[in-house]
Amino acid sequence: MTEFNAQAPLNRILLTGAAGGLGKVLRESLRPFAKILRLSDIADMAPAAGPREEIQICDLADKNAVHQLVEGVDAIVHFGGVSVERPFEEILGPNICGIFHIYEAARRHGVKRVIFASSNHVIGFYRQDEVIDASAMRRPDSYYGLSKSYGEDMASFYFDRYGIETVSIRIGSSFPEAQNRRMLASWLSYGDLTQLIERGLFTPNVGHTIVYGASDNSTVWWDNRLANHLGYQPKDSSEQFRAKVEAQPMPASDDPAMVYQGGAFVASGPFGDE
Numbered sequence: 001m002t003e004f005n006a007q008a009p010l011n012r013i014l015l016t017g018a019a020g021g022l023g024k025v026l027r028e029s030l031r032p033f034a035k036i037l038r039l040s041d042i043a044d045m046a047p048a049a050g051p052r053e054e055i056q057i058c059d060l061a062d063k064n065a066v067h068q069l070v071e072g073v074d075a076i077v078h079f080g081g082v083s084v085e086r087p088f089e090e091i092l093g094p095n096i097c098g099i100f101h102i103y104e105a106a107r108r109h110g111v112k113r114v115i116f117a118s119s120n121h122v123i124g125f126y127r128q129d130e131v132i133d134a135s136a137m138r139r140p141d142s143y144y145g146l147s148k149s150y151g152e153d154m155a156s157f158y159f160d161r162y163g164i165e166t167v168s169i170r171i172g173s174s175f176p177e178a179q180n181r182r183m184l185a186s187w188l189s190y191g192d193l194t195q196l197i198e199r200g201l202f203t204p205n206v207g208h209t210i211v212y213g214a215s216d217n218s219t220v221w222w223d224n225r226l227a228n229h230l231g232y233q234p235k236d237s238s239e240q241f242r243a244k245v246e247a248q249p250m251p252a253s254d255d256p257a258m259v260y261q262g263g264a265f266v267a268s269g270p271f272g273d274e
């Protein structure tokens, strides 16, 4: 069994969602953590596999394909799936069946560590004047947020039942810049995201740990004391974007983007009434 108590590179890490916005970044930044990175997505992952890379197209909704994908890996960094609000039927296969397929394949292949890209939309209905920690009752703001909430429950179950450890990162907004007022609180730099994944991969005895993925921003909604054992120390701050963001027109005070931690997601849908 792989021991997660040293910073020595793992043999092989699987990264799902490798064609996505974060996947392209992680394709570079996860390199030091494994001898081989296996990159997977349903979409094309140009450029072709480089040294110490493997590329495998896979639909997360396909159980057999995911089973093959996971064979021979030591850890899974699971970033694939639908990443915004969509009708439930579009979320079901990639996110809900997908997370089940990932954990079942992990169990069958003896993989003992997963890093799960969860989301702030698991708690999106908290207001922006509240500060919550990982023990706060979940308040999903969308079918998408519900799928991430289910993913966290799946992680908890597979630890309790099978000892597969997971760090669920409730990512705030991980983009090159904080783009609006809400992101002054929710922004997570790519460097800090990479540090969170590193801590998630190499910290021993994480069980199922939930950590909020935010940088060292001045505006704070999330208290990470229940994940102190990860030793996450964010290095970046959204303050560098404040002047640019505050030059934007002020939204109405009842605009969901100004009221709720999940922003506009709380007002998406309903679908299928047309």
Ligand code: NAI
Pocket (backbone or CB within 6 Å): 016, 017, 018, 019, 020, 021, 022, 023, 040, 041, 042, 043, 058, 059, 060, 061, 078, 079, 080, 081, 082, 083, 084, 093, 094, 117, 118, 119, 120, 170, 171, 172, 173, 174, 175
């Ligand atoms: P993205 O949408 O750019 O990337 C997601 C990738 O998953 C895409 O390349 C897509 O082709 C792939 N995918 C979709 N359906 C699939 C399927 N059935 N099988 C295999 N692959 C499939 O999203 P982004 O921003 O890179 O996010 C990556 C992960 O992080 C997602 O799980 C997202 O929910 C999560 N996240 C991202 C945040 C952010 O600020 N970027 C915030 C919170 C969570």
Ligand code: 15L
Pocket (backbone or CB within 6 Å): 083, 084, 119, 120, 121, 171, 172, 173, 174, 186, 262
């Ligand atoms: C997410 O979960 C999404 O994947 C991302 O596209 C952003 O919308 C982010 O949350 C956010 O809340 O800013």
